[in-house]
Amino acid sequence: DGGITQSPKYLFRKEGQNVTLSCEQNLNHDAMYWYRQDPGQGLRLIYYSQIVNDFQKGDIAEGYSVSREKKESFPLTVTSAQKNPTAFYLCASSIRQGIYGYTFGSGTRLTVV
Amino acid sequence: AQSVTQLGSHVSVSEGALVLLRCNYSSSVPPYLFWYVQYPNQGLQLLLKYTSAATLVKGINGFEAEFKKSETSFHLTKPSAHMSDAAEYFCAVSDLAGNTGKLIFGQGTTLQVKP
Numbered sequence: 001d002g003g004i005t006q007s008p009k010y011l012f013r014k015e016g017q018n019v020t021l022s023c024e025q026n027l028n029h030d031a032m033y034w035y036r037q038d039p040g041q042g043l044r045l046i047y048y049s050q051i052v053n054d055f056q057k058g059d060i061a062e063g064y065s066v067s068r069e070k071k072e073s074f075p076l077t078v079t080s081a082q083k084n085p086t087a088f089y090l091c092a093s094s095i096r097q098g099i100y101g102y103t104f105g106s107g108t109r110l111t112v113v
Numbered sequence: 114a115q116s117v118t119q120l121g122s123h124v125s126v127s128e129g130a131l132v133l134l135r136c137n138y139s140s141s142v143p144p145y146l147f148w149y150v151q152y153p154n155q156g157l158q159l160l161l162k163y164t165s166a167a168t169l170v171k172g173i174n175g176f177e178a179e180f181k182k183s184e185t186s187f188h189l190t191k192p193s194a195h196m197s198d199a200a201e202y203f204c205a206v207s208d209l210a211g212n213t214g215k216l217i218f219g220q221g222t223t224l225q226v227k228p
Contacts, residue, residue: 006156031214040122042220043203050214090156098207098214099164101147104156 006105023091032074119219136204145207
């Protein structure tokens, strides 16, 4: 079955460490997105990519980095520069224009310890 | 710029009662509109979408939404709430005017269903 897979489901990080969240899709979608979700704040866009080897900053890109070397993969690195990284992270994908909506992964909960 | 406003961050209904979650949008072009549902610690699941065909859209789990251009609304309804409907619901509009392919999400509405 086609879908979008995020791993791991739960992730713990020590302060000062970088950590990478995985997102893989086999839907043949062109576009991929990373969102951060905090209680009461809805979904905030971190980065998005409409085609391979290209990506754009979203609303809260500071302290994060991404790559898009393959169509299927869009990993997100949370760097030590991110002041408050504890959150629920969601990855999504869509056809390029997003007119049919997104398919979401099941999320990664990151906790800084 | 396109935007979405969900009226009411929390809605509480009794089991068996009507569910009404409100969504208003702003768009300079004919919109594509979506409702998503999120259960705790899970991703978002598409409930239904409006893509300029019929104005009354039926989705999964007995939900439906009506596109009203004159009111710039896309409210989500379900005739009879079930305990399993308790979740967070997001309305979204596709950023067609900006040609980015992005969805613009509302802030979400948490639905509580009381026994």
